[in-house]
Structure formats: C-alpha cells, structure tokens
Amino acid sequence: MTVLSTPIPRRALLRGLGASAMGALGLAELSFAKDAGSMAGVTRLAAVWRDGPSAMAQDWAGVLEVLPQASGGHAWRIAARTPLPTRGHGVQTLPDGQLVFAARRPGDWLLRWQPQTDALQWAWMQEDRCFNGHVSLAAPTTAQAQAGAGRSGILFTTETDLEDSQGCIGLRDAVSLEKRAEWRSHGMDPHELLVLPAALGPLPAGTLVVANGGIPTQSETGRSKKWLDAMDPSLVALHPADGRLLGQWKLPDPRLSIRHLAWDATRQRLGIALQAEHDDERRHSAPIFAVWDGQRLQLAQDQPPLAGYGGSVECAPLAQGGFVVSCPKSDCMAWFDAQARYLGSSPQGDVCPVARDGARLWAGGGHAVAERTSRSSDQAVTALDTVTGLMFDNHWRLVG
Template sequence: MKMQRREFLKLFGAVATLPQAGFAWAASGPQGAAIAAAWRGPNPGDTYYAGVMAADWERKKLEIRHAAALPTRPHGLTPEADGSLLVTGVRPGAWLMRIDRDGKQVQKIDLADETSSARLNGHVVVSPRGDVIYTTETDMKTGRGLIGVRDRQSLKKLAEWQTHGQEPHQLLVDDAGHLMVANGGIPRTAADKKYDLHRMDASLVRLDGQSGRLLRQWTLDDPRLSLRHLAWSHWPAADKKFLGVAMQAEHDDPAARAAAPILAVLDGDDLTIPTRVSDGAGYAGDIAPAYNGGFALSSNQVGLAQLWHPATPDKLTRIVELQEAYALTGWEGPKPGGGVLVSTALGLVRWHPSAKPALLPWPEKMAVDNHWVLVDES
C-alpha cells in the first residue's frame, strides 16, 4: 500500500510554510520507533487489544510486538518506567488494567467492586514520585468530576478529589507536581448520552498534587467549547512552556460548530484561543507536542492533522490529509525540533521537519483507537 503522490506533496509542502529553525532535510530518520497503541479488528464487534507496535523505517514495515486482549473498548494508555502499560476502559470506564512489557495482563481492577459510585473517564497519569496514579472519573450519582488517587502498585483507590467541574477528561502533571485537568463540562447520562448542553461548564483547573486543593481555574468565553485533551510543549527560542488544549464544539447550530476553534493555549497564567482557524468540524480528536513549541492537532472527522506554532499563532498549517487521521504522538526524529506520528485509515504516517514523510501500512486489518504514545523499549 503506497501513499498517493498528492499526499506526499501535502506533507512536503507543509514544511515550507513553517517558521524557519535552521533545519536541513535528512535522507532518513532513525531506524524505528515503538508505539503503545490500542486497536480492534476491522469490524465493530471485534475484540480490542492494547500493546506495542514497532515501526521500522528502513524496512518500511510496521509490526505488532505484543498485544493483550481487553474486555471492552479502551481509551487512554499510560506507559510506566518499567515498560508496563496502564489502560482504562472508555467512558464510563469500568476497568483499569496493567500490561507488562511482554504483553501479559498482570493486574486488572473492576470498578463495580469498589464502594465508590465513580467510573473512569479514560485517562491516567503517574505522580512524579511514582507512588500513586491519578485517574479522571465521574461520580455517576451526582455527576461531579473527580480525580481518583490510587496506589500505583495495587491500583486500589486511596482518595477522591473534586475537579470543581463536570466530566474531567485528560490530566497532566506540571513542573511543580500539580495536576492540570481538563473538565470537558458536558452533562452525560449513565449510558454516556449528552443532555442539557446549555448547562455545559467546561474549565481547565490546576489542583495541588498532594492535597487536591484547587489552585487555579480557567474558563473560556464560549461555554459550548469542551476542553478535552492536553499536551505540553517547549519553545526553545523564547524558553517558554505551553499547555495545549484540544477542544470539541457542542453548539446546536451546525454552522457555529463547524466554524468553532479547536485549540486553546495556556501561556503562563493566561488561557487564550490563539487562532480562529478551524478544521471545518470543530472537533479535535487528539493533540501532541510538535515542532519547537508547537502542537499537532488531529481531526478524524475530516481526515486532517494540523500544526500550530507560537511564532505564527494565528495560523494552523495542514501537515497530513488522510482519512481517519486520529491518534498522535510526538516524535523527535533525526534532529530535535519535534515531529509527529499520526494514525490514519491507511496506516502510520510520519511527519517531521527534517525527515522525509513516510507511511507504513497496518500489519493486519485493524482499526486503531483514539490515542497512542511513543515508548522507550531500551
């Protein structure tokens, strides 16, 4: 399976529009990359798996290194220092699983066995000290957003912290060890159906990493923008760190939804929408750091991945245009600067400002899920 010539031209042409950073084109990138991913077979009822795929650029091949069967559809994947992988069920998630570096399920908890009425919202992060993990959750009785604080070894819940909003989705840790949490803000039933969207209450919050105390909360002027996925990026030229927030529009008017922005950026203490350029759908599926302080955003509904950079904050540059462009992960490539690996309907697409674009077809008929992440298998 080959990438069409016009798609290659789109990938190459994107670099010409980017802020110059002294890059030179390389003949080839590093030999390969290992990516933790989740997928199922080609049919909706097929079994879901989580595991690691290995990309070999020289052999032009993508292989499944290991895979573990999952009870239901997953969502987020979190690698651990020992090579294990934490995987959660999709919202409202009823299970949390640990898979070791050989692809064997070594732990699994069922939230139905816990005394709490909370269910998982799909994302996990490990604390800086490595003693606990944090999970985004919703109390199914009250609709309140929660952070589950769990013992990292046993996965048992130790505490619940309020997120001061509803439907918390992704969370990350900042340099001080505090939690950055995206409250999606969408009211949902126990069956995950949206309702009363006029009551949406989306926000970004910073919680104390030791106590869960609210330190700061940010909101946007448009209440119908749901804050969902997060990524950190560093801009060396200005020695600044940004938090990118991928958004999904929930406007009643289809035209307003299609024109809605898909990116918010936290710069210092200011949360802003740097560009009104959209994707024609108002739906960013994933976000990853890319290109010296920028972010890549995927829009699977329209088959598009775009790049934002702080040197040209009012623009989004198209870097990949292929059906089902979805899961993203940052990839350094042959030189620093930040590329991205994109899952598409055809396979893995590699984009980097100093390496030739490449497409590796899937090793078998499969549908890759929303997220994946680069892992170190050394």
C-alpha cells in the same frame, strides 16, 4: 441459543466478556526480544485498537513497533497485544516498562500490563463511579503525601461521581490499582490530565492540570449527551500534595469542551484540543485548539472550519515549537504555533492518534500509519504481513 431473562449487572457482564475474550483468544501475543530495547532506530507505541469497524469487533491494547527498513523508510507491526473487554482510550507508561490503560468513558476497568511477561492487573470501578478514559503518573510529591504509598507510586485517574455528575480524580496505587484517595476536579466530565514537570509561575512542580470537559452525564445515558445548555468546561490546576484548587480557567464559549492536553516544556505552553458541542452551524467553524501559559487561555486564531473536533494533540516536531491537532472528522492534521496561530493542515484520512519521537511525528488514521517531520512532509509507513485490517483508537504513547 439460550436467552437469559434475568438482568445481569453491566459491570458483571463486562467482567465476563473480558474473561471470555482472554480465554478464547489466548494471552498476549508477544514478539518482544529480551534485549528489545537495544534495537537501534525502533519506535514503540502503546496503543489501543479494534479488529474492524463492526460494533462486535474485538478490542485490544498493545504495542506497535515502527522499524527502519534497509531499503529506506519504515514499516510497522504489532509487537504485543492483549484483549480488552470494551474499548480502551488513554494509556500511561510506567518507569519499569509496564503500561496502564484506561477504558473509554463511561469506563468500568483499568489495566496494568507488562508486555514482555504478559503480567496483568485489572481494577474494576465501583457502581457509583465511572472511569473517564485517562490516567497519569503522579509526581513524587503526591506519592510522598499519600501515607503507605511506598515506592510503587501513585496514578491519577479521571472519574465521574454518577450520583451528582461531578468530576473526581482517583489516586491509585500504581501496582495494585487500589484507590487510596479521591479529589474533586471542580467541574464535570474530567477527561485528560497532565502533571507539570516543573514549576510554572506560582504553580509548583507536580501540579495536576485537568481538562474538565464540562458535559453533564448520568449513569443511565452512557455516552449520550444531555443538558448541553448546562455545559461548564474548564481547565483546573490542583496542588500535588492535597488536591486543593490552585486555579481555574474557562473559555468564553461554554459549548467548547476541553478534552486533550500536550505540554511543551521548552516554551512552557500547554496545547489543548477542543471538541465543539453546538447544536447549530456554529459547530462546523468552531475552534479546535487553545493554548495556556499558566495565566490565561488563548483560542486558536485564523483557523478555517474543521468540523469543530480535535481528536488528539501533540507537540509539533518543529524548531519553533507549536502543536499538532488531529482532526478525524476533517481528515487532516492541523498545525498551530505556540501562540495558537493556525499554520496550515496536512491531509490524512480518519487520523486521530499521534505521537512525537524527537524530530518525527507518527500519526495513525484508520489502519494506516504516516511519518511526518513537518507540515509538508508525508511518508507512508508500510504495514508488515503480521498486521490485518484494524481501526486505531484515539491515543498513542511512546514506550521507552
């Protein structure tokens, strides 16, 4: 084996690894039919995963299909996949069926992919920034305000300025992924972001809501968390046209990192998954959930200890609304009503990605998939022969 003694810049190395993976493993493995959208009862989920628990396992982006079975119940398979150079995290669907995946923080790449044709478009981050794992499609108001954006639309990406650790929002062309502008997130460590589909009080439709995780970072520390005493998490609302700050909300405990978001349009509530960063016993019993109504943040009420870690959050498939938070460190899913009152939990090992499809909730834990219609319902989804042992990463999103 030849050992290279000349240091290779990290981003250049990742580019090489990505090219090697795609060369060795081939292009996306597609099983989409041309008329795939007409298959009745099929749910498609954009996902990221690893081939196994090993640090050397291959990372993938892809589409899972959940198929109704003649004998009852459902089975799932990998419908399409394409290799990634490092772990992926969040995903955004585009109106034309393409998917945009963001690298896990501190990330170096953004990928736009068309599963049916295997068209790929990569963007690599400049040296003084990193991607923070999430991407969202901006409202038309934002695209119209960006000169030259045309009909392609604008994508928001959460980023960190590695010079000062401050959060940034990248505004990128949805086709070329080229950055057209940048806004400050008014906090550190911005993570998930969400575009309000309608006005909420004084906040106009298209307002960008950003979860500032609040954890200080430096380029040389990677994912290592430093200076937690300086944590300053917040939820912010930014104007869709120019990014000016419309509001900022903070929790009473600065060690509760604000991470993931889900919007209940019917009840106009934002569900928020939290991750505690205490270095003592407070972490074990810390709240993992909060709600926001456009005016204030309300922490979870009557919640039992859940290791202080909420993985993903989704609207609950219940008539009365509410939210579900996956708890991979507690091997369960926690259910809350729209006022953040704890309702109970559903056991599922290593559960993290969740996605709602009407009256159903699909949840992934490790290699397994489960279907739920309520807190007490639980039906395992059979893995078809095309699926080998894999480890789901944090998030799923429905594909139309």
